[in-house]
Amino acid sequence: MAHAESDAIKFAYWVPNVSGGLVISNIEQRTNHSAEYNRKLAQIAEKAGFDYALSQIRFTAGYGADEQHESVAFSHDLLAATTTLKVIAAILPGPWNPALAAKQIATISYLTNGRVAINLVSGWFRGEFHAIGEHWLDHDERYRRSEEFIRSLRGIWTQDSFTFRGDFYRFNEYSLKPKPPHPLPEIFQGGSSRAARDMASRVSDWYFTNGNTPAEIAKQVDDIQAKAKANSHSVKVGVNAFAIVRETEDEARAVLAEVIAKANPDAVNAFGHEVKNAGKASPEGEGNWAKSSFDDLVQYNDGFRSNLIGTPRQVAERIVDLKRAGADLILLGFLHFQDEVEYFGKHVIPLVRELENAEAAASLAAE
Template structure:
């Protein structure tokens, strides 16, 4: 099992806790990432949103790509996975930026391709936001351009959304044939595109049974394309690790007490503009990415046992959320990771 974490660029992960002692600053992001590298974490995922979806649109948040480039220069081993949304990027420029950051990191930069869900954010920032399936049609062309520029000396393309003629990109990325392309999606269209165009599949949090079903389905879809198997299956999860059950339940109650605030500004778009396999409630939305659904809460022994269940279901990468980040990330590394790794 590989252990990754979501970089806290929004000031935390809890929509109803105002101050999680996780400032939205590069200094804090750097401190967290360098500490995670020392603790043995494999990956950090940097979400890309220009508005703060966790604490509210009026609160501070960091830009994903400039943060990724800066972290690539001050780390040595950890994979830096950064989200990219085709509706906000020119694919040729994105291909160039990706190759450049891949060189800065010496081959540690990867992408999480996201077809977007927040219409209001797109309106404010001039992003292209269309009907659900059309967003995935754009994503297909976007990836075609990325891969073409990364692999061909001179690349031309004549698509519905993008056109290039004799475009050259040098240097190529360190990773060949391309930096790993992760993606997540639950709609039929999303699964079709991911199976045919991406290298790894990532999921919101789900039960063991839900995740096992998704993994099996995506393996079958991938096999039908004739491509090599997915390189990885990842899942998001929020961790509550305590010494006693009483402490666990006390913390769970604290973070899921729903309060009316602007932190829930994106809830309607998330649930109506995405095609979700499971309906979620406001309490689920209290923690981002359905992080509580895997139920990775309890004592170190309980959490480790549950992680092994997910590994048996086909998960090989956990993308974890913690609050407060530094303290809980260290607790997990010291108390849970050794139990999983010693098997």
């Protein structure tokens, strides 16, 4: 008996709408941030069995990413090039306010049959906020603002005469028409800090966390789910990973070694300085990147730590291990996106489905 489709682990990929690829390294990356490359990549990913694509939001250059396309407009372009893929557009409170985001995303949802979602990025780079003249808030205040942002979005999307009195946002009998079609656009958020997890347990549909081992992911998932249950809330978990899948494990490990050997040390250390400050800025000092090594930081979101590096069978088994730890989605980066997304769809996703089916059958037989 096949596993229920709703129980199947989901797959997403990072949209390379930012130059420089997904690693801070001088290794060759056959990846391009052009519209043409990304439209074709979205079509390849859709055919390969990917469920979501996640666009990135940046306002300033740095760390090998000199050029950046705006996330919402770019996401809409990818939606226009596909038919089933969902695209998650990154939104940053400050430059956006909930009224604009609610209307913008409602319209795109209407135009694309409900295939747009958002990733609300609370912000970690103080220099970026300073560059664009946005006020910088303390760590936990940024998450308080994000929570108000999400509560405002939901209120605007579901209520007529929406009124809200927050510390950051206020609405007075506001009615958005037309509202987005149901189901409402999903709301993703990231972070590993206490404030990020607590916010997810109250208001977000999905929680993204940096790459990590199944044991460490399980700790975060157990923490979030216990709090979500106490809040009568439901949240799913996505885990970041950088996949290097080759015919042999030695080949895959050699590619990883080359990525790190060719890392740009100045850029990695500059990135590390900023993100470690961000991670340590949380009251408990446990935010994203707080414990990342130089090698981890070569991939923006600790993707190597998820260990999806090896043969298709090894990678499929490790994905199922992450699923057992509580992951509902794997968010993937690749060195050569078009080629490797296609390869992943042909050689890894079918093995994951086989393993899921076998586990479901075994569970059924044990009942």
